[in-house]
Amino acid sequence: MLMRKIGIAFLLSIVFTASFAQAQPVRNLDKIVAVVGSSIVLKSDVELRYANYLASGGQPNDKVRCEIVQSFITQKLLAQQAVIDSVTVKDDEVDNEVDRRMRGMISRAGGQDRLEQFLGRSVIQYKDEIRDDIKENMVATRMRSKITEKINVTPLDVENYFKKLAKDSLPTFNKEVEVGEIVFQPKMDKEEKEPYRQKAEELLARVKKGEDFGNLARIYSNDTGSAPDGGDLGFADRNTFVKEFAAWAFRLKAGEMSPVFETEYGFHFLQVIERRGEQVHVRHILIMPSVTEASIERAKKRADSVYLLLTKNKNADFSAVASYYSDDKETKYNGGMMLNAENVETRTTYIPTDKLDPQVALTIDTMKVGEVSQPQLFTEQSGKKVYKILYLKSATDAHKANLKQDFPKIKAAALDDKTNRVISEWFEKRRKETFVKIDPEFEVCPELKGWANVPMSAQSTKTP
Missing domain, CATH: 3.10.50.40 (Chitinase A; domain 3)
Structure with missing residues (x-):
């Protein structure tokens, strides 16, 4: 299908624009590789994004250039529709995004002087050069969100989507658990x-x-x-x-x-x-103060007293106790339950065991469903030491996908499928209505077959 990779292409436009080019921008390439309505795509633009791709760890691959050209075409179609629909971004939003990206580039380069030496120009000049592309990219992203903002799926949609999946290709989900925590941070006097x-x-x-x-x-x-x-x-x-x-x-x-x-x-x-x-x-x-042994010991005493409350009081509810005693702002207002970091939007509490913090996974491996662990000292990613009480609410063994156990995941997949189809149909319609030329060098790309609706001769692709 013509649009089957449109999501990848649009993502590339965001990733490449945000990447840090570690090669000098190519200035002697002025060939027009695509015309989209009233906009053009220069080969120098394509090569700059390709350099960004290589700089971010990608391997040399001509197919990526094809995907970059497609990403430019989709970006420009979205941006042109945004003008019609009055979808805009404010100048201060663009300035903030440019500043954010420049700070990242300066940090990765090891300082502003090194970055300027590398770019062969001042940071101010470079910011002016990339601002229009970043603005267009932001407008395109907002336009895409507008197209998809009202898309939803019903339980019947999810069921129909699942029935259409080939049974021999259903994914196998790893063991999943629901884990609660009560966190006790050392507090210094x-x-x-x-x-x-x-x-x-x-x-x-x-x-x-x-x-x-x-x-x-x-x-x-x-x-x-x-x-x-x-x-x-x-x-x-x-x-x-x-x-x-x-x-x-x-x-x-x-x-x-x-x-x-x-x-x-x-x-x-x-x-x-x-x-x-x-x-x-x-x-x-x-x-930032470094915690003292005395403050760690005070945290342990608080954790021990709460553990006794949970284990000795039969009426103690873990969620209520976590909401009252936990020092972790992210989980205490969720009844102490951890959320799957890879599916934050769905706010699911089901977490594959291979995605858990190794310290947490090791602790719950010996626990039974419904048990709470004794207080243990954990070292967080930031290096801070905290005491935690863990609660194993549920555990689901590895299994083939099914609606009963995996409805939230299948719903998310069904929503993605529907969103991609809506986006594909939108681009298919706009492609037919918009003047699109692609240079023969890229017209042979599988990703770009069917995009052009006007032939482009090699002689007509040079700028003055």
């Missing part, structure tokens, strides 16, 4: 945290005396995400930050610095760089 507050105060004093904020952030800040960028957090709205941080970020004027203040992450001070409507551009330095 004021005296234990005081040395870290003093360190933040000392750094603030050094900045006020004239030392470079960015250099100090790179050396001392414990925020690993922003420290390589000199503490720069870019533009963000109020909801991006915890309340204490937002209060200072939106209270100060451009150029002003906050005093040292505390959040759940540690001690910060920040400087406002620029205000833009309801968004603010700030940089900060974070000093």
